[in-house]
Amino acid sequence: IICVPLRIQSQFSKQGVRGPRYRPIFFGNTKEIIRMFEEVKAKPKSTLVENDVVEYAAPFYRRWSRMYGESFLYWYGTTPRVAISDPDLIKEVLMNTSGSITKIGFNPSNRQLFGQGLAGLEGHKWALHRRIAVQAFTMERVKSWVPDIVAGVVKKLEKWEDIREGREEFELDVHKEVHELSADIISRTAFGSSFEEGKRIFSLQEDQLLHFSKGSKNVYIPGFRFLPTKDNRERWRLEKETRDLVRRLIMTSSKTRENSRILLSLLMASYENQEGNVEKLGVEEIIDECKTFYFAGKETTANLLTWALLLLAQHEEWQNKAREEVVRVFGFNGLPLAKNLNNLKLVTMIINEALRLYPPTSVMMRKTSKRIRLGNVDIAAHTQFLLAMVVVHRRTEIWGEDANKFNPLRFTEPRKHLASFFPFGLGPRICVAQNLAMVEAKIVLAMIIQNYSFRLSPTYVHAPILLATLQPTYGAQILFKKISLT
């Protein structure tokens, strides 16, 4: 517990990578990190979507990078972790295909919960799932889901009109609203006309998550998940019901030809690989992928939409410009069509700027499985990397002195460096559903902007928090006014 960490610390230090002292009885540096998060929580809050996020999402990064330099070593328990915000090094880590750098992966309990799908797999199994998923998420497929996405938004906006009850202005917590919408849209794209049953599957997942965090208090105890405790028994029941439901939907889908474009059917199809062999996923594997897509897709897309709406609520000048574009492309009350989406140039730039300032996946993790050389530093096996996306996205050397400001026009020019902007990751594990996320975000934002003008509510409190994804701690209260055609 003491000798090995001290030796590793000294090896890094000799190569110029320094950091806070390893503390054996304080779980590495974990206690200090928790304290820094608590200090940030206690600070007075602003009511503006002011643009500092590193302070909230990774306060330890700001403190230690100032003390030890932009790459530094700290300790997660007894595991060494190197924090990196140099785009060249990040690119080297993410583009590495030698197999010596891998994802951190889930512990067995989390794996059961999130599904043993694409995001948590490695090696041959990952490659097979990836080949099939890539074919399910091509731009052509995603475009065929546009009517399903539009239908989801239409339904949501009808609900908003019920809430408005004819008032001129009304308040909504858009964080909650876009989460419901994002779950609805994934369900429509994955299960087509059976999307209500799909939603039942997803709500079972949410219940499982609840029982999971209650049962284990989020600390992984080996073997605990096999004990017949009340929470575990409930979790097993929910797991069985989920799998039975997906299995039943798979049976129904295979009988109906008209359903061939939905995600579930695409995952069920057989594909020929480069060697000419036919590849297919089994039923249980498809169930795992459905779970993965739900967890990987719902939160991320919903949080992107939340921040984009908050930024536009604060910057009404950009909202007006975007509205002019939306009306030019779709008319005052026309619905979005797949063929028009490419004309939403400013809306796309706004989405990119929101992804830059508030990337839903604010940090990415990797670990070494062998000794490697990164840049000019030798790194031992079993070292973890924290890739500080949120820091790179705001570096003044890359983005200029106004790096913290909302300025969508910076995306008029193509980006200069591959790893200066990587909200969807980079390299072989880049987000497989990036097309879907972007198309969904364009449609949702365009339809909201077309129907409502909005401003930040005085009740909004700015306190981003990183809980798997970056989200507002106290919700995202926005005041909406219906745009009338007269």
Ligand code: HEM
């Ligand atoms: C704005 C929305 C989204 C963002 C910002 C986002 C971000 C990311 C990032 C950064 C990764 C790479 C993780 C890593 O390499 O460690 C990733 C992977 C992944 N994402 Fe997304 N994602 C979004 C939407 C979605 C959606 C809608 C789905 C599914 C419906 C999805 C499914 C996945 C899957 C399955 C992977 C794992 C791919 C692999 O390991 O091969 N994501 N995403």
